[in-house]
Amino acid sequence: MESQERFAQFLNSRGLRSSAPRSQVARIFLRTERHVSTGELYDLVRKKHKEIGYATVSRTLKLLEEAGLCRQVDFGDGTLRYEHAYKHAHHDHLVCTKCGAFVEIYSGKLEKLQDKMVEKYGYMQETHKLNIFGVCPKCQKKK
Amino acid sequence: MESQERFAQFLNSRGLRSSAPRSQVARIFLRTERHVSTGELYDLVRKKHKEIGYATVSRTLKLLEEAGLCRQVDFGDGTLRYEHAYKHAHHDHLVCTKCGAFVEIYSGKLEKLQDKMVEKYGYMQETHKLNIFGVCPKCQKKK
DNA sequence: GTGATATTGATAATTATTATCAGTACTGGT
DNA sequence: ACCAGTACTGATAATAATTATCAATATCAC
Known part of the structure; x- marks a missing residue:
């Protein structure tokens, strides 16, 4: 739950808002210990929140990255993936x-x-x- | 000039043809000691051969790669580049x-x-x- | 509450690559 | 040389992933 707080803090420090969709996308990403693509995360999010759009998922992942909570991974197969970065050592x-x-x-x-x-x-x-x-x-x- | 021969040899071994467009694209790539994207190579090719299409440049680069003459480089900025591989050590x-x-x-x-x-x-x-x-x-x- | 403004979601635009396909050009066998 | 079969080409369309646009909505400081 700590990383959730860190995200809120990051948003605040940037003058951004902790909106419901942002928090929901962040929570689901942070709970999923996997390397997900934007599309995969979008599908996961949709199971719980039918109203959230692809763009929001994409934008939130970018924010999570800037907050130091996730990291882009490029396996060179055309789609980018994201993995946890907070309290997860570099590898x-x-x-x-x-x-x-x-x-x-x-x-x-x-x-x-x-x-x-x-x-x-x-x-x-x-x-x-x-x-x-x-x-x-x-x-x-x-x- | 040796790599040019090697390409011809590769094509032959695969039952492929050493067509004019293929040879021209290959020659220009092999002469250019740079990391080029498909688009950049296409522009270079166009200076000499106005009739050659983008698809042919793209396809020839793939062949050059299979022939071991070039190598894909992905700097993660969205476009793939190609560099020489023949007699160019890994790096x-x-x-x-x-x-x-x-x-x-x-x-x-x-x-x-x-x-x-x-x-x-x-x-x-x-x-x-x-x-x-x-x-x-x-x-x-x-x- | 309220108003200024950040955010959202649907859609369109963008970007790079790859597939399609009719016309062209090679090929080897005769 | 000719011919039939097939590989090749280039223009265009299709694909795929991401990013921009924008009117409607939600948020937060006051």
């Missing part, structure tokens, strides 16, 4: 090219190495996105 | 979020670390895409 993804299954991966060494690379070129790092594509164990067996 | 990208400038980066250590991670989860690696986003030295000074 990268290992995606199966056959079935779409993925696991979240993290390595401190890998992060440090990246920092070094960035420094070398005089850049100031903001974020990074690493997606590794391959075939998952299940799909390897199927073949 | 990742460090992209400036202010001006779009980027540098190609590579680290053997980083690659090895990734291999370990993949192995750990039983996946069979195919490719990976690492984009680091930050602010380049020039844009840091401007500010």
Whole structure:
């Protein structure tokens, strides 16, 4: 429930309103521990709130992102997904090219190495996105 | 000129034809040492060959990719770019979020670390895409 | 409450890519 | 050379996802 508060706080600090649709979309997203696309979240929202439109879902996701509560994930398949970011440490993804299954991966060494690379070129790092594509164990067996 | 031959060879091995439009698009792409989007390449092609359509450029890029001559690059800004892949070692990208400038980066250590991670989860690696986003030295000074 | 204004939802617009398809141009066999 | 079969092309339409528009509505400070 804490992240819900954080969202309200964020809206307030920006002079934005905690409207009913915004709160409802946010609640449903925050309750769903999955990587959802805008369309998927829209479907979830619709189960409870038939009156909420796609645009509002899309806009709310953008706000959640700015509030630091979610993060865009791009698996390169044409649709963007969003994952939780609040109290969820940074990580990268290992995606199966056959079935779409993925696991979240993290390595401190890998992060440090990246920092070094960035420094070398005089850049100031903001974020990074690493997606590794391959075939998952299940799909390897199927073949 | 060698990559041109390789393309012809690839087409032949697939039972495809080395048509004039295909060769022309390929030649212009291979001569341009830049990361181009389909639209940009289309414009370049149009300067020399007014009769070639967008679809052909798009299709030829796909073929070049299958031939191992180019590689898709997705900076997450909505348009896909293509870069040379033949005799161009694998590398990742460090992209400036202010001006779009980027540098190609590579680290053997980083690659090895990734291999370990993949192995750990039983996946069979195919490719990976690492984009680091930050602010380049020039844009840091401007500010 | 009330009024200024942020927000909403339906729809249209946008953007990039991909599919369709009739006409054209190659191909290999004769 | 000719011919039949088929791959290729380019214009256009279709697709897909996101974003902009805008009149109607809801919200919040006062």
